[in-house]
Structure formats: C-alpha cells, structure tokens
Amino acid sequence: MERETLRLLEMLNQLRLTEEQKEKVISFCNNREAALKALDAIDTENVERMVHVMPVLTVVREDIVSQPYTAEELQQGAPETDEGYWCVPKVME
Amino acid sequence: MKYETVIGLEVHVELATKSKIFCSCSAHSFGAEPNSHVCPACCGMPGMLPVVNKRVVDYGMKAGMMLNCHINRTTTFDKKSYYYPDLPAAYQTTQWFAPVAVNGTVEIETSGGKKSVRIKQIHMEEDAGKLVHDIREDTTHVDFNRTSVPLIEIVSQPDLSGAEEVEAYLERLKTLLRYAKVAECEMAHGTMRCDVNLSVRPEGSNVLGVRTEMKNMNSIEAIKRAIEYEVSRHIDAIENGTEVLVQETRRWDDIKGKSYAMRTKETAGDYRYFPDPNVMPIVIDDEWFDSIKATLPELPEVKKARYTGEYGLSDYDADQLTKSIAVCECFEDAYSVCGNAKDAANWMISEVMSLLNVKKMTYDMLDLNGITLGELIVLVSGGKVGRANAKKILAAIFDDPSIVPEEYAKANGFIVSNDTGLIATVVKETVAADPKSVADFKGGKEKALMALFGKCMKQLKGNCDPQVLRKILIDHINGL
Numbered sequence: 296m297e298r299e300t301l302r303l304l305e306m307l308n309q310l311r312l313t314e315e316q317k318e319k320v321i322s323f324c325n326n327r328e329a330a331l332k333a334l335d336a337i338d339t340e341n342v343e344r345m346v347h348v349m350p351v352l353t354v355v356r357e358d359i360v361s362q363p364y365t366a367e368e369l370q371q372g373a374p375e376t377d378e379g380y381w382c383v384p385k386v387m388e
Numbered sequence: 389m390k391y392e393t394v395i396g397l398e399v400h401v402e403l404a405t406k407s408k409i410f411c412s413c414s415a416h417s418f419g420a421e422p423n424s425h426v427c428p429a430c431c432g433m434p435g436m437l438p439v440v441n442k443r444v445v446d447y448g449m450k451a452g453m454m455l456n457c458h459i460n461r462t463t464t465f466d467k468k469s470y471y472y473p474d475l476p477a478a479y480q481t482t483q484w485f486a487p488v489a490v491n492g493t494v495e496i497e498t499s500g501g502k503k504s505v506r507i508k509q510i511h512m513e514e515d516a517g518k519l520v521h522d523i524r525e526d527t528t529h530v531d532f533n534r535t536s537v538p539l540i541e542i543v544s545q546p547d548l549s550g551a552e553e554v555e556a557y558l559e560r561l562k563t564l565l566r567y568a569k570v571a572e573c574e575m576a577h578g579t580m581r582c583d584v585n586l587s588v589r590p591e592g593s594n595v596l597g598v599r600t601e602m603k604n605m606n607s608i609e610a611i612k613r614a615i616e617y618e619v620s621r622h623i624d625a626i627e628n629g630t631e632v633l634v635q636e637t638r639r640w641d642d643i644k645g646k647s648y649a650m651r652t653k654e655t656a657g658d659y660r661y662f663p664d665p666n667v668m669p670i671v672i673d674d675e676w677f678d679s680i681k682a683t684l685p686e687l688p689e690v691k692k693a694r695y696t697g698e699y700g701l702s703d704y705d706a707d708q709l710t711k712s713i714a715v716c717e718c719f720e721d722a723y724s725v726c727g728n729a730k731d732a733a734n735w736m737i738s739e740v741m742s743l744l745n746v747k748k749m750t751y752d753m754l755d756l757n758g759i760t761l762g763e764l765i766v767l768v769s770g771g772k773v774g775r776a777n778a779k780k781i782l783a784a785i786f787d788d789p790s791i792v793p794e795e796y797a798k799a800n801g802f803i804v805s806n807d808t809g810l811i812a813t814v815v816k817e818t819v820a821a822d823p824k825s826v827a828d829f830k831g832g833k834e835k836a837l838m839a840l841f842g843k844c845m846k847q848l849k850g851n852c853d854p855q856v857l858r859k860i861l862i863d864h865i866n867g868l
C-alpha cells in the first residue's frame with residue numbers, strides 16, 4: 296500500500312492516524328496484499344461470479360407495518376437529543 | 389460552431405410500500421413527529437440485521453418490466469460507504485453488482501419525433517434521513533423517519549439531448565410507474581427526484597465533453613432552467629475560456645438561477661462498494677416472476693386506442709380518461725355495469741373529474757367504486773332518478789363509499805314518480821300561477837315553456853321523467 300492510498304482512506308473514513316499507526320497499517324496491509332495476490336495465479340476464465348459466500352438465499356418478509364419502539368427508548372444512549380431529534384456536530388454542505 | 393448537449397438522468401423514485409425496505413417501520417412519515425417511525429435497524433444500531441420487504445422486490449421488478457428491462461433472476465444488495473449523519477450505519481444498502489433490472493428502453497415523443505431512451509439499470513436502495521440545520525446554531529438535528537424508505541434509482545444512458553426530451557422522459561416515467569401502481573412520482577412531494585448528468589460537445593463529435601452532475605432536482609421547471617444554464621456555461625467555457633470545466637457535482641440554486649460546485653465527484657471506487665454480507669441473494673423463480681408479469685397494466689396508448697376504437701369514444705374523451713389509471717379503472721368498471729361507454733365517459737369527465745378538482749384531489753387519488761357509479765348511471769338512463777338528483781347521490785358516494793345508489797335514492801325521495809295524476813296536478817297549479825309565461829309561449833316564445841317546465845320540475849323535486857312532464861305540460865297548455 297502506498298502512503299497516498301492510506302491518505303485517501305483516512306479522508307474517506309474521516310480518521311486521523313498517528314505516524315506510528317500509519318506504519319502499522321501499511322505493513323499489515325502489504326502483508327495481506329501479498330497473500331491476496333497469490334490468488335491472481337488461479338485461472339477464473341468462464342467461472343461464474345460468486346454472488347455470496349453463504350450457500351443460502353434471503354428470507355423476505357411481507358409488507359406489514361409494526362412500530363414496537365419509541366424515539367425515547369432508542370435515544371437512551373444518545374449523547375444529546377432535542378425535541379425528538381438526535382443532535383450531531385454541525386454539518387453543512 | 390454548433391454544439392450538442394448530452395444528458396443522462398439518475399431518477400430516484402420512492403416506492404409506494406407500506407413499510408420500509410429492511411425493517412417494519414412505516415414508510416410514510418409525512419407530517420409525523422421526528423423519529424416516530426424508527427427502530428434499531430433503520431437507526432443503524434450495531435448488530436441489527438436487515439430483512440428484505442418482498443413488496444420492494446415486487447415493485448422493483450415491475451418497474452423493470454414496465455421499462456422493458458432484463459430482470460436479473462439473482463439480485464443482490466451491496467454496501468456503499470458513505471459518511472454523513474443522515475445515514476446512521478455509515479453506509480447505504482443499495483445494489484451495485486447485480487441490480488434487479490438492466491438494459492431497458494423508454495419510448496418518448498417530442499416535437500423532434502419519437503425516440504428510444506436506453507435504460508442502463510434500475511436498482512433498489514434505501515433512502516437517507518433528514519438533517520435540519522436551522523433549529524439551533526450549535527448543532528444539526530437528525531430525523532431518521534425517512535431512513536430506509538425504499539427507493540428505486542433509474543439510471544438512463546446519456547441519450548437525451550435537451551430540456552424538452554428530459555421533460556418528455558420524466559413524464560413518461562411518471563406515467564408508466566403510476567400505471568404500474570408502484571410509485572406516486574410526485575416531484576413536489578419528494579417522491580421523485582432527479583440527478584442530471586450533462587456535457588456539451590461539438591455537433592457530430594463522438595467524444596464526450598466534461599461532465600457535470602446536478603443533484604436532487606425536484607421540479608421539472610427547475611430542471612429545464614438548470615439545463616439551459618449549464619449548457620451556456622459549458623459552451624462559454626469551451627469557446628471563450630471563461631473557466632476550466634472539471635468533472636464535478638454542482639448544486640442548482642433555482643432562486644439565483646445559477647449552479648455552484650459542490651465537491652469533486654467521487655468515483656465508484658471511493659464509495660468502496662462491497663457485497664452486503666447480511667442480505668443473502670434474492671432468487672426470483674419463474675413463479676414469482678410470472679406473478680408480477682401478470683399484474684402489468686395495459687399501456688396508456690393501448691387503452692386510448694381501445695377507447696376510441698372498440699368503445700367509439702372521441703379522442704378528447706379518451707385522452708382525458710387515460711390521464712390516470714385510477715380514472716381508467718373506475719370508467720371501465722362503470723361501463724361494465726351500464727353498458728354505455730359514452731354515458732360512462734361523460735359521467736367520469738364532467739362529474740367525477742370535476743368533483744376531484746373541487747376537492748383539490750389528483751386523478752390518481754380517485755377512490756370511487758366504478759361498479760357503484762355504473763349502478764347510478766343505470767338509474768339515470770332508466771329514468772328512475774333525475775340527473776340533478778343523481779349528482780347529489782354521486783357527491784354522497786364520494787364521502788361514503790358504502791352507499792348503494794338505489795337505496796340512497798329511495799331514502800332521500802329521489803326516485804322518479806310515474807304518478808301522472810300528481811304530475812298533472814302540479815302542471816295545472818304551476819300554469820295557473822304563471823299566466824304570463826303561458827301567454828308568451830302561445831305567442832311563440834319557446835323559452836317560456838322551459839321556464840314553466842323548470843318550475844314544475846322543481847315542484848316535483850326532480851323526481852319526474854322529463855319526457856312525461858313535457859308531454860303533460862304541452863297537452864295541458866294546448867287544452868286551455
């Protein structure tokens with residue numbers, strides 16, 4: 296992994312890593328990358344795309360409304376609420 | 389130099405389901421208290437698992453069929469990384485690798501003729517919540533009622549060449565999705581929103597120019613103005629070097645009539661799509677596929693041809709009726725009972741549709757049982773109820789769908805009397821009380837007869853066969 300890639304990931308994930316953490320992440324990722332690259336040796340021509348790792352299909356539910364929770368219950372762990380809203384640091388486009 | 393505009397649209401449509409896409413919270417929170425339609429799943433609490441609403445897949449598939457798409461029989465959900473407080477899980481569950489429908493077409497017609505617009509794909513996804521910035525200075529307020537409301541995003545190929553085609557395309561999408569009853573598609577309600585991708589190139593060139601995207605446009609008029617502005621901005625930049633065009637997302641300010649740069653366009657890689665491990669693949673078997681196919685409606689132009697051909701209606705009448713599937717269905721049911729298409733069409737257009745206008749309801753909001761309307765029309769055409777009284781019955785049915793027209797007519801004294809003795813008495817009294825009209829009529833004034841006729845009808849409370857009354861009235865005057 297290049298430092299530039301890590302910088303982009305930091306930005307996208309809104310993280311700020313220390314120099315020490317950066318070194319750690321880069322060496323970790325480069326190790327994994329080498330392992331993954333080994334897979335490139337396998338010929339996957341004419342192999343159908345795997346849609347999911349689990350050999351099961353989804354269960355769908357009927358379109359029925361139920362409302363067992365209240366905002367108060369869900370907001371118990373919130374750092375701040377106001378008039379039924381969750382409050383977050385000011386964001387503006 | 390001459391330029392041509394190349395436009396592709398991404399249209400978000402809210403599906404008309406009762407509950408959200410991955411949880412059982414109500415999908416309809418217009419006017420509701422903030423966070424009154426939320427649960428741990430749509431609030432993005434850790435450990436919650438999504439369960440797919442079957443009707444969302446039904447509607448996604450149906451929309452795909454309406455737009456001549458290929459339906460992916462195995463369709464999957466993916467996560468799109470997205471850090472913003474209106475999506476609490478920090479990702480949007482959407483479709484990237486195997487969307488429900490791909491490779492469709494939508495036929496449009498403009499002053500330039502007919503054209504087929506290619507559809508790249510339709511994918512199902514969840515909507516984001518609402519952020520309120522103006523309650524307090526120091527914080528943003530978050531309402532998750534809209535989070536996880538089901539959407540489809542319809543992605544067109546860059547086949548549109550200007551505002552007129554864009555408008556025709558959006559109108560056609562609306563009609564098709566409303567006919568299929570999968571969505572309301574009302575831009576003013578936010579149930580249809582549009583991103584416009586636009587570039588400009590020298591006419592005849594096959595190289596695309598720099599593309600800009602305008603997000604979340606919510607009225608056709610604003611879209612038309614925004615396109616006009618962007619096209620001239622692009623041409624200005626190309627010809628006069630007023631600015632360097634870059635691929636970017638822009639925000640349209642409809643009040644100022646200008647677009648503004650928002651942020652550099654994230655590429656698909658930046659969203660880091662990856663298969664959602666929590667939603668297993670959905671396999672649409674033949675039974676499921678066929679059950680949806682069987683519910684596809686007749687297209688508006690096919691209906692119109694049938695109405696003018698088979699039913700012998702005028703072009704105007706057929707146009708009016710086919711504006712809305714709800715109106716069509718009511719008309720067809722009424723016709724099946726009364727057996728007279730022209731009569732049924734007249735009732736629909738001059739009475740039912742004007743009642744909707746008075747009540748400020750859209751045609752799609754019509755909730756009138758066509759069978760009941762048909763029974764009412766039979767009462768009128770059979771001479772059992774006068775037209776004026778029938779209109780009163782119709783208004784009553786609008787407010788109370790359980791009303792049976794004939795019972796209501798009886799209970800309210802609206803049944804036409806065949807009591808010629810009573811009619812004769814009323815005629816005698818009315819004529820005696822108005823010698824001037826009698827003299828006028830005898831003097832050749834046809835209108836005077838109408839005045840007398842009206843007075844008699846009023847006296848009889850409208851419950852009289854007009855032909856019978858007219859005959860008795862004329863006979864009586866001639867016998868004077």
Ligand SMILES: [Zn+2]
Pocket residue numbers: 408411412413425426427428429430431536
């Ligand atoms: Zn929920």
